[in-house]
Amino acid sequence: MSLLSEIYKTLGFTYRNFMITKRNFFTIFETLFWPVLGLISVGLMSIYLDLEERYFAFILVGAITLSILQVSQLDVAYVLLFDIWSKSLKYTLVSPISGWNMILGSWLFGIARGLIAFFILFLSSKAIFNVSLLISFPELILFLFGVFLSAKIIGIITCSLLLIFGYRAEIFAWTLSAIFMLICGIYYPVSLLPEAIRVISYSIPLTHFLEYYRSFFGFETSFPDPLATGYFLSFAEISLLFLFYLWALDRARKRGTITQFSE
Amino acid sequence: MIYKSLRSEKVALKGVNLKIPKGKIYGLLGPNGAGKTTLISIMATLLKQTRGKVEVLGFDSIKEAREIRKRINIASGNPNLIWSLTVYENLRYYAMLYGIRDRSVVERLIDTFELREFRDVEFNRLSTGNKQKLILARAFVNDPELVFLDEPTKGLDPPVAKRLREKILEMQKDLGISIVLTTHYMSEAEMMCERVAFINRGEIVAEGTKKELKGLLKMRDKITIETDSEIPHQISLPDGVYMMERDGKSLSFYVDDAEKRLWEIASEVAKFGRIKNIAVKEVDLEDIFNELAK
Numbered sequence: 001m002s003l004l005s006e007i008y009k010t011l012g013f014t015y016r017n018f019m020i021t022k023r024n025f026f027t028i029f030e031t032l033f034w035p036v037l038g039l040i041s042v043g044l045m046s047i048y049l050d051l052e053e054r055y056f057a058f059i060l061v062g063a064i065t066l067s068i069l070q071v072s073q074l075d076v077a078y079v080l081l082f083d084i085w086s087k088s089l090k091y092t093l094v095s096p097i098s099g100w101n102m103i104l105g106s107w108l109f110g111i112a113r114g115l116i117a118f119f120i121l122f123l124s125s126k127a128i129f130n131v132s133l134l135i136s137f138p139e140l141i142l143f144l145f146g147v148f149l150s151a152k153i154i155g156i157i158t159c160s161l162l163l164i165f166g167y168r169a170e171i172f173a174w175t176l177s178a179i180f181m182l183i184c185g186i187y188y189p190v191s192l193l194p195e196a197i198r199v200i201s202y203s204i205p206l207t208h209f210l211e212y213y214r215s216f217f218g219f220e221t222s223f224p225d226p227l228a229t230g231y232f233l234s235f236a237e238i239s240l241l242f243l244f245y246l247w248a249l250d251r252a253r254k255r256g257t258i259t260q261f262s263e
Numbered sequence: 264m265i266y267k268s269l270r271s272e273k274v275a276l277k278g279v280n281l282k283i284p285k286g287k288i289y290g291l292l293g294p295n296g297a298g299k300t301t302l303i304s305i306m307a308t309l310l311k312q313t314r315g316k317v318e319v320l321g322f323d324s325i326k327e328a329r330e331i332r333k334r335i336n337i338a339s340g341n342p343n344l345i346w347s348l349t350v351y352e353n354l355r356y357y358a359m360l361y362g363i364r365d366r367s368v369v370e371r372l373i374d375t376f377e378l379r380e381f382r383d384v385e386f387n388r389l390s391t392g393n394k395q396k397l398i399l400a401r402a403f404v405n406d407p408e409l410v411f412l413d414e415p416t417k418g419l420d421p422p423v424a425k426r427l428r429e430k431i432l433e434m435q436k437d438l439g440i441s442i443v444l445t446t447h448y449m450s451e452a453e454m455m456c457e458r459v460a461f462i463n464r465g466e467i468v469a470e471g472t473k474k475e476l477k478g479l480l481k482m483r484d485k486i487t488i489e490t491d492s493e494i495p496h497q498i499s500l501p502d503g504v505y506m507m508e509r510d511g512k513s514l515s516f517y518v519d520d521a522e523k524r525l526w527e528i529a530s531e532v533a534k535f536g537r538i539k540n541i542a543v544k545e546v547d548l549e550d551i552f553n554e555l556a557k
């Protein structure tokens with residue numbers, strides 16, 4: 001098993017997602033139209049409510065994070081969805097690839113799409129609302145990478161559910177990120193949430209990454225080091241969820257789900 | 264011995280025991296739902312057997328599945344690949360999944376399978392024949408030692424099917440690979456396979472070369488006699504007749520030796536009606552299949 005060969009297998013999924021996105025108007029829409037529309041509507045609402053600039057930034061951070069999370073996690077889910085829709089899953093899974101090749105390759109393209117969405121929204125918030133969300137470059141990168149890890153978490157959950165529940169689970173590709181954002185404090189601090197839900201919020205890395213970014217605009221964080229907490233939780237959860245994904249894949253091979261998806 | 268139970272079906276495979284020879288085309292024949300695709304899917308590591316052991320190219324299908332996947336490939340008669348990718352992009356994507364960096368492999372396959380003029384055409388815009396060619400080209404992208412072809416000519420026009428069969432034979436000969444082929448077309452199996460196994464209701468009911476199978480069933484020839492009137496059911500069959508089929512005024516007798524039995528059979532039939540035509544032919548796979556599928 002040469003490293004170069006493994007890299008190439010991983011990039012196979014990046015290449016496929018790129019080629020499909022390039023040709024698919026719908027996926028371009030996902031990257032540009034909905035995120036910008038969301039930002040403008042939330043921005044206008046903030047102007048109407050006459051929010052202070054730091055609260056305005058708080059809201060916009062939520063809107064932007066939701067968009068990049070949604071765009072990036074979709075690419076991870078697409079690694080199975082494109083094959084399921086085309087009924088070609090067996091041709092992908094008969095090749096000597098690992099679960100990591102699939103998740104990592106599609107996630108890389110998700111990062112690229114997420115970065116494009118971020119820069120468009122970042123520039124739009126400055127141009128349209130004159131709100132700068134700029135923080136120092138390394139801190140911005142650390143925040144973004146954290147959000148991309150959260151996208152990977154959601155993507156792995158969606159892929160696992162697809163293998164377990166079949167076509168019915170594709171709805172999760174469009175709903176899970178919104179549910180995550182709701183729990184993680186999209187437009188409000190998580191301290192507002194009922195205590196039982198707050199416990200769940202703290203177990204989700206995205207909560208800490210959002211608090212980390214918002215801390216640069218003067219907001220308090222729930223934990224002393226939200227970045228370290230977020231990264232620790234991300235790596236722990238990705239490891240566990242990846243095992244869950246491998247179990248779901250193995251279960252699909254036992255139950256004949258892969259061949260059913262290809263008929 | 265392989266066993267497979269699926270939730271949607273009762274029992275897909277019941278104690279299948281097969282040895283597939285290297286470097287040959289091996290046919291898996293059987294009626295719909297017999298378990299052919301299930302067996303191929305298990306050998307291709309897409310499905311795990313409930314019980315039993317499967318070795319493919321010397322590797323265990325469960326413990327060493329990845330080693331098997333490096334060395335095998337599969338193509339089925341349902342031509343499904345990523346719709347919005349072109350011929351080139353589809354092949355390049357699958358080549359990448361095998362860690363193949365050399366793009367000339369893709370270009371060579373495009374030429375070999377006569378897809379050059381469709382190189383940049385999206386999969387969903389290809390004709391069924393060209394889609395099937397691409398599916399087959401994909402199956403050779405990793406230079407496999409063993410290819411599973413699951414009804415590769417299903418639903419194709421006869422000339423396209425013929426061309427594809429020739430291409431498969433050519434590739435098998437040139438590369439010296441092993442092919443496991445399932446098909447509903449007995450003529451296809453007869454033309455391509457050196458050995459065949461008949462599966463029915465999840466069990467192998469017979470296995471061997473065409474000659475061996477004929478020996479197994481003891482019927483070598485088929486005598487068809489057409490008469491001017493329907494022959495009554497009480498016709499007595501002489502020794503050496505293993506089966507008789509009726510189709511209106513036509514009777515078919517499956518016999519051990521047509522030369523020995525023809526006179527006796529014709530005399531018996533002539534008692535009930537005037538013989539218009541007699542045809543004698545060697546029993547083919549279709550006849551054997553029909554008998555085994557009963």
